[in-house]
Amino acid sequence: MQPRLDVLTLGVPDLDAARRFYVDGLGWEPLLEVPGEIVFVQVGHGRLLALWRADALETDIFGDAARGGHPPPGAGVSLGHNVDSEDEVRRVVERAAAAGATVLKPPQRATEFGGYHGYFADPAGFRWDVVHNPGFSVDGDGRVRLGAGDG
Amino acid sequence: MQPRLDVLTLGVPDLDAARRFYVDGLGWEPLLEVPGEIVFVQVGHGRLLALWRADALETDIFGDAARGGHPPPGAGVSLGHNVDSEDEVRRVVERAAAAGATVLKPPQRATEFGGYHGYFADPAGFRWDVVHNPGFSVDGDGRVRLGAGDG
Numbered sequence: 001m002q003p004r005l006d007v008l009t010l011g012v013p014d015l016d017a018a019r020r021f022y023v024d025g026l027g028w029e030p031l032l033e034v035p036g037e038i039v040f041v042q043v044g045h046g047r048l049l050a051l052w053r054a055d056a057l058e059t060d061i062f063g064d065a066a067r068g069g070h071p072p073p074g075a076g077v078s079l080g081h082n083v084d085s086e087d088e089v090r091r092v093v094e095r096a097a098a099a100g101a102t103v104l105k106p107p108q109r110a111t112e113f114g115g116y117h118g119y120f121a122d123p124a125g126f127r128w129d130v131v132h133n134p135g136f137s138v139d140g141d142g143r144v145r146l147g148a149g150d151g
Numbered sequence: 152m153q154p155r156l157d158v159l160t161l162g163v164p165d166l167d168a169a170r171r172f173y174v175d176g177l178g179w180e181p182l183l184e185v186p187g188e189i190v191f192v193q194v195g196h197g198r199l200l201a202l203w204r205a206d207a208l209e210t211d212i213f214g215d216a217a218r219g220g221h222p223p224p225g226a227g228v229s230l231g232h233n234v235d236s237e238d239e240v241r242r243v244v245e246r247a248a249a250a251g252a253t254v255l256k257p258p259q260r261a262t263e264f265g266g267y268h269g270y271f272a273d274p275a276g277f278r279w280d281v282v283h284n285p286g287f288s289v290d291g292d293g294r295v296r297l298g299a300g301d302g
Contacts, residue, residue: 001177003192003193006195010277021252022273025250026250028154042154044196047198075226096177096205099172101172122172123168124164126227
């Protein structure tokens with residue numbers, strides 16, 4: 001598993017409020033947005049910040065299962081780690097599990113964007129989203145291109 | 152305020168456990184570490200992941216003040232935003248506050264690393280650390296150089 005962080009997703013309880021702050025307030029221009037769902041902003045060479053409805057993020061990780069209990073550190077965020085194939089998603093999640101991670105969502109087709117992914121939590125509870133997303137590419141100058149997804 | 156994320160800091164309750172997972176388990180090589188305190192790993196072009204003792208992160212933001220209450224979303228993480236001068240730290244924090252952010256730590260000298268920084272929380276509670284760190288630089292190929300700090 002290569003050390004890389006490609007997308008930091010913030011699960012926001014109020015997407016309109018988050019958009020008003022980052023887009024209207026700070027003047028950060030969305031790279032792509034789906035109104036009422038998600039806003040992507042490029043925040044460096046080959047990296048994105050995603051503002052996503054918190055309930056959608058939690059459902060993406062845990063399905064409809066109730067979570068209960070106190071949220072662990074890192075609740076509300078996920079760290080996106082891109083790889084080049086579905087097979088590599090499986091290998092990375094296995095490697096992480098062997099190293100002591102908890103698999104939260106076994107590798108599977110990602111209904112949200114038409115790729116393939118799985119989630120694991122590190123020992124402190126921080127959630128990594130291991131993703132093969134054919135719609136995500138980075139130009140030589142670091143600019144991210146994000147397909148609208150075919151899923 | 153330019154859209155950029157330079158360092159993602161995970162506040163980990165057990166630094167030894169985090170190090171065993173990321174360094175020993177996943178094989179991620181530290182760029183710099185201070186035993187018992189913090190581990191930095193490069194996770195892309197010009198970007199770092201920091202594993203920091205959770206209590207040290209919270210103290211860096213809130214001082215010795217007790218926090219109380221339920222942790223907001225994003226408790227346990229901070230998003231590092233680098234700027235080029237102390238004056239720019241002040242301007243960015245002012246801009247964020249004008250856009251609706253809550254200033255958690257007014258701009259001030261950073262005792263931890265000899266730079267200058269301030270923290271604000273976005274409307275959902277995610278904490279940004281606005282930093283002028285003369286010891287942080289990025290080579291043309293994206294490799295981060297991190298001074299040990301002179302503070």
